[in-house]
Each structure stands twice: as C-alpha cells, then as structure tokens.
Amino acid sequence: MKSRSKAAAAATIAAASAAALLMLTVAGSAGASQVSYPRSQTLITSGTQWGTIAGFNPYAGSYAAGMIGLNLETLLRYDPIKDKYINWLAKSAKWTGAKQFTISVRPNVKWGDGKKFVAKDVLFNLKLLRFKTSQWNNLYLNIKSIKVKGSNVVIGFKSTPNYIQWQNAMWNIPMISPAQGKVITSAQKLTTYNPKNPVGTGPYALDKKGFDPTTRVVWVKKAHWWASDQGKQPTPKPKYIIDLVNTSNTNSLSAVLAGVEDLNNNFLPGVNKLADRKRVLTYFPKAPYMLSANTAWLEPNTTVKPLNNPLFRRALAMAVNPKKYAQQAESGLVLKADPTGLLPTWKKYIDPTAVQDYGFTYSTNKAVALLKKAGYKKGSDGYFMNKDGSKIDLSIMVPQGWSDWEAARDMIIADAKAAGIRLHAVIGDQNAWISARGTGHFDLALDNHWQISDNPWTYWNGIFHLPILTTGTGQVNFNFERYSNPKAWALVQELDKTPLNNKNRIEFINNQLQTILMKNLPLIPLWYNGQWAQFTTLRWTNWPNSTNRQFTPVMWGGYLQMTGIDMITHLKPVQ
C-alpha cells in the first residue's frame, strides 16, 4: 500500500513536471539550431513596447520598436539637439517654389530585398497619404500633383502649403517597400497591413525566428547599409538588437541592475542615485540627468468656473511650485519648465521680453494678493470662494499608477491649499483620464500630450486649435483645455502657412503666441518630461552624453529617425 502511494506520488510529480516542460517548450519553441544570440554582439533595450507587440505596420498606433529607424527609414531626419534637418533617403528635400516641393532621391540606396530605392518608391509612399486612415491625409488633400522627373519627385500644391506640417511629415513618413506595400489598396488595408518580414532600407532586418510577440523583437544587422557604404554613418557594431516588452518600472529597474538590459527607456524613480554611484550612465552625469521630451503642464478646463477667469488661472500658476515637483516628484531627473512651456530645443523661439512682462513665478503671497485683487474672498474655512459666494473645490486628475505625477499632484494640492485654493484628487486610470480630457469632464489635469518636434507649431496647434468639439467624443487630440481664442488660432494657422525662410514673420507669430499663452494661461507649464534613458556599460560603451555624443538616447517611436540611430551606430563593444 505504502509503495503504491509512493509510486502514485512520484507519478503525479513526474506528470506535473512533464506537463510544465511540455507547455513551456510549446510556448517558447520555434525550431532553431543556434543556442543563443552572442551577448557580446547583442544590444538589449527596453522601455518602448508595452504588451503584445502588434506587428510591423508603421501606420498603426503601436508597432515593433525599431520599425522606423532600424528597418524603415524616412526621407529626412531631424536633430533636435542641434536643431537641424539631415538629408537621408532624400539627397535633398526643399521648397522649390511657393507651392512646389522637390525631393531628390539619394542614389545607390537599396531595399532589403536588393531592389533599388528610386523616385517611384517615394511617389508610392506619398500616395498612401490619400487614405483617410493616414495621419497625413489632410496634407494629401492639398496636393495638386506628384510627378517623377528622373531621380526627383516634384509635388505641386493646390493652395498655400502647410509648410511646417509638410516639413514635419518629411522626417516622419516611413518609406515602405512598394513590393510589399502594394497590398494597401484601401483605408482599411492601410490599418491592417502587417508584413511578416518587413523590407526596409535601414541597417537592420527582422530576425523572424527570434520574434516573439509576447517577449521581444529581434533585429539582425544587414551585410550592407547604404549610409555606412556612403560614409554617412559608422557601421553599427551590434549584430543583433533585441528590444524587450516591458511590464513595469520595478521590473525594468531589476533588469537594469542585473545587467539584463543595456539601455532602458522607462522612467525609473531614483535612477539619479544609481547614476551618482556610477551604476548606470545617463545623458547628463548630474541633474537634470535626462534630455527633455515633452512639457508637462497643469491643464485647466477653461469652461469651468472659476478656471474660466484668466486671473484665477494666473493665481493658480503662481501658487504652484514647478521647481519642487521637478526635484522631488521627478527625482531631479528633469528641468522646471520655462513659463512659455517651450522645450529647450525651441529655446531660440523664446521671447525674453515677453517672459519678463508676462511670465509667472512661484509666490504664495502674490497668488493670494492676485486673487483678492481679482475680487475673490476667503470663506470662514480659509479657502477662497467664487465671487457669487459658492464654494471652490476643483478636482485634479492624473492617470492612476503614474507615480511621479501622483506625487506631483499631491504637492500641487498642498501648494494650492497654502494659497487658499481648494483642490482634490480624482482617482482614475489612464483611459478614464483620456476620456475625461476628451469630453471635458474634468476641472484640472496633468498632461503632456505633445512630444518634441522640429517646430513649436505642433505645441501651439495642440493648445489653440479651434473649433472645440462639444458633442460625441469631444476633443480627440487637441485643445483639451477648451480655450477659445480666435486670434491665437488665426496666428497658428498663419504660422503653418508661412514659408520657412520668412524668419521675421515666424519670430513675430511665435512671440505673439507665447505672449497670449502667458497672459491667459490656458495651461500652466510645470516641467519638461525626460527622454528617459539609462545605460549600462557591461557590454557596450560610447553611449550618448551631453559633451561629445549628443544624440537622442531613446528607442521610442519617432525618436530613432531623430538621432537615435546615431546612438546605435556610435556604440562600441566592451573588449
């Protein structure tokens, strides 16, 4: 009896273990003879892909990290640190008339399948913009003609072009191989396009056997890359680039400390201390540690009382202390924002006179004085009331789980309280926050919707865009603060349609817009969110830094075609 029981126990354990092994093998196997990617030749990154990797459609909202930059390339690139465009697949791309743009295609560039990259390929890609599911469809609607003349592509516009948007599109539209992309014949197909083995002109190809949508995407270096062959870039040293799907900041921190990852692009609280102890490297060796990626601001719903009063918004702006939030909530990893909210890369557009005249600084006493001057009175509870005597109690939203923002929110509530403004937190996840922002069901929110770009126009457009949609889903991507200023909107439209060489007019409009912003404060700039990047030097060195390798240090979508690819090509293996 006893031996029978022992046999049963052994059988149970063996069966359970065998089942586990079998399932694991089924889950992980793809049939290969190679044991592992050589670590000394492999760069491991993370911080871009959340959840299952959707695939390889650059027109979808979420695609494999490196899809644009490592595999597909763009006509131009943009260096946000030096503020200059880099001719890339285009030997040149410039305005050749008030309504004409000419792209000269770079010779001797080849697709991954060996075919030559030619002007007709650019034509094919520009024609993809005709589908209404392309994010550049509005630009296509203004195109009169696209003609191929030898190695040139000449685009004629019907009316005054959107110069800034077009220039922005030139370094963002991915060049898809027509041989693969020919299946895109409708708006629907543009969204469902998902090649199994994407063919691009970039330095890396997909390693199909290594791709595991739940875990990683693996890119393998091509034998030849036009940019190295033509001396435009050093030959990238990593033979393989593996970008891991990430789950949480805690897991990422463990992976960085254990040396699993070489580059991590997550916000890791307290990474400043690790940088100080040289356990990781950051772009700046000391505060602010990170380059700026976007502006985080306090977004008031300007249709809600008393936030509809610019004086109240100004008092609120003076009551909050962005420097403290940057140092404490963001662990000193970022910079306090300029009162204009313009990113450091747009420093040349900042008008110091306007900042001096209309900027705001933290001062609780001045905030209180301004509120009193504006006619607000304190109630018996010590908080200011609306002018009609009703209570002021404004909600403030941040996405639940964004711990740095939650910490900043609590500090904002405390600082506002010191100035007699009552705020309270509203708890909701990211979806609730996005939805509330869109439909206008919020009082105050922390937000950072617009990323760094080649022109502050994207920032102004996000703030001042009109009309404000009040029905259906409401605002989809713009003007969540619901600030209506037709003059500002007219200036934004004019700026977009001002030729890029009209420097005086561009400067004038930018000055006007920042003056309007600071006078009316439709949003209150707080700090610049970072291009979160921490590197380890166990296997790779020569990482970007603030002195001699000034490259964008992130793998995020849109950043590799800035100077992220330069980061990759300048890495050196540890000997």
Place this chain on the structure above:
Amino acid sequence: MLRYFARKLFVYGLTFIVAVTVDWAIPHLMPGNPVLTLMSRIQTQDPQVAQQMYDHYMRAFNLDLPLWKQYWYFWVSLFHGDLGTSILQFPTPVMSIIVHAVPYTLALLVPAIVLSWYAGNKFGALAARRKVLDNTLLPFGYTLTATPYMWLGILLVWVLAVTWHVFPVGFAYDPTAVRGFSWPFVSNLAYHWFLPFLSLFLVAFGGWAIGMRNMIIYELESDYAHYLGALGAPQRLIRKYAFRNAMLPQITGLALALGAILGGALVTEIVFSYPGLGFQIYHAITNKDYFVIQGIFLFIIIGVLLANFIVDIVYLIVDPRTRIGMEGGRS
C-alpha cells in the same frame, strides 16, 4: 447518475452564460474609450484627420453600435469561434494573443496546483501527528498562506535574482536565447519558470497544509475514531481513515481555490514579466482593450468551469456516500 450529470451540466451552462455576460459587460461599463486611447498614440496634426481615423476604428470594432447590438454580435462571433481583434495591438487577433500566452500560464498553474495540493496535504497530515512539526514548521505554513502572491514574488526576485543572482529577474527565457527544441533552450525555460512557480507553490502549499492539519485533528477527535480506538484498531488504521475523510473537504477546497490560484498566477506573471495570460490581461485592462479582456476571461471561465466539473467527477469516485446517495435517489 445521468440526472446528476444533466443537473450539473445545466448549472454549468447557466453559470457560463451569466459569467460570459458579466465578462462582456464589465469592460464596457469601465470609464474610458479604448479607441481614444489608441488615438492618443497616433500623433496627427489635424483634428479632422484624427476624427476620421477615430470614426474608422469605432466602426471597425462595432463600437459605434448601440450596446445591445454589440452584445448580440459578441455572442454571434463567439459561436463562430471569433474572439475579435485587439484594439491596442491592432490588427492582432485576440485568439493569437491567447494562443501565445496560454502555454506559459498552464505551465505555471498545473504543476503549482497539483504539487502544492499533493505536498500540502501530505505535510499537513504529517504535522497533525508530529508535535515537533506542528510547533515549528506549521507557523511557517500560516505565514505562507497569508502572504500575498505579489509580495512573495517581489521578495523572491529581490533576494534570489537581484541580490544573489541565483535566478533570473523575469521573462520566460533569457532575452538572448534562441528558441527551439534543444536542451539548452528547454533548461533555460525551466530556469526562468522556477521562481514564479515557487512563489505560487509556496503560498498554495501553506494553505493546503494548514487545512489538512486541522481536518486530521478534527477527524481524530471524532466519535468513529474514538470508537475504532476503543475496539483496539491500530493507530495507523485510524489515521488512514481520518486521512481519507479529511481529503474530502480538501477536494472541494481545490475546486473553490482554483479561481484564487488563477488570480495569483495572473499577479505572479506581472511580477516576473512572465508572458502568460496574467501579463496580457494586465495590459488589456490598463488599456481597456475590450476584446482581449473578454477573450482571456472567457478562457478563464471555461477553464475554471471545466476544472470544477472534473473535481465533481473525482468527488463521485472518492466519496462512496455521494454514489450511494445518487443510486438511492434513483431507486
């Protein structure tokens, strides 16, 4: 017997319909709109384009329809074996996400459930009759069973992976591993599997051990045990009967605990970046990806119902009173 199974099947069928309805309703009642979340990742500069893209995706997912129609289409698709398309991972089919994730979850769950149940019961029975064990190791069992899965997982990662480097910090296999039917890869999988398995095993083990220890003490104090003792039956025989009787509530407990263990597995996967269903559902809930949430919960509902049904059958086999009761009922 047939009536018994017919009744059970009816109850399970009804439970399935209710559970699937709740599964459909909860994501739809959560605040937020997943297509807006999708749109927030596409940075178009023109609101009109944003609006037309938004409309396109709303139509593509049938989210522009009234709720009752969406519910109806949900059942129609379900009976066609179509779980829909992920919103955030568009155009990845939900079935593909589940197929990729299920083996990882099962590889954690099956051994953790079976081994913790078996070992916990054995250990609990042993502790009930060994004072030393009862006084020393059992408090450890209480601590284990009261430990949240996530906390134990984080502790294991910190001590064994980050500090001592004995085990990996997470993932199903080494990021540089090349997948294939090879011994190095299989051992790599097992190496990464061990810590998440251990955290699940330990918590469940503590619960089963305490349950069995208490049941054995209860059974040994019952009238039939005393009567057997008075008749001069050897202690071993009495303990054997006590063990068999004590097993019955543990089998019922297993059915009830399946949901909790599954919940634990989901959390454990998040802690260990283990790409199973828990990992997927975490991201689906965070991004309000209706169809992935529905698909994974549907899979869980079917799994839990099936496991309960199996436990029902096992109960019939191991408890003669149930069989006799049913036969009596029939006659």
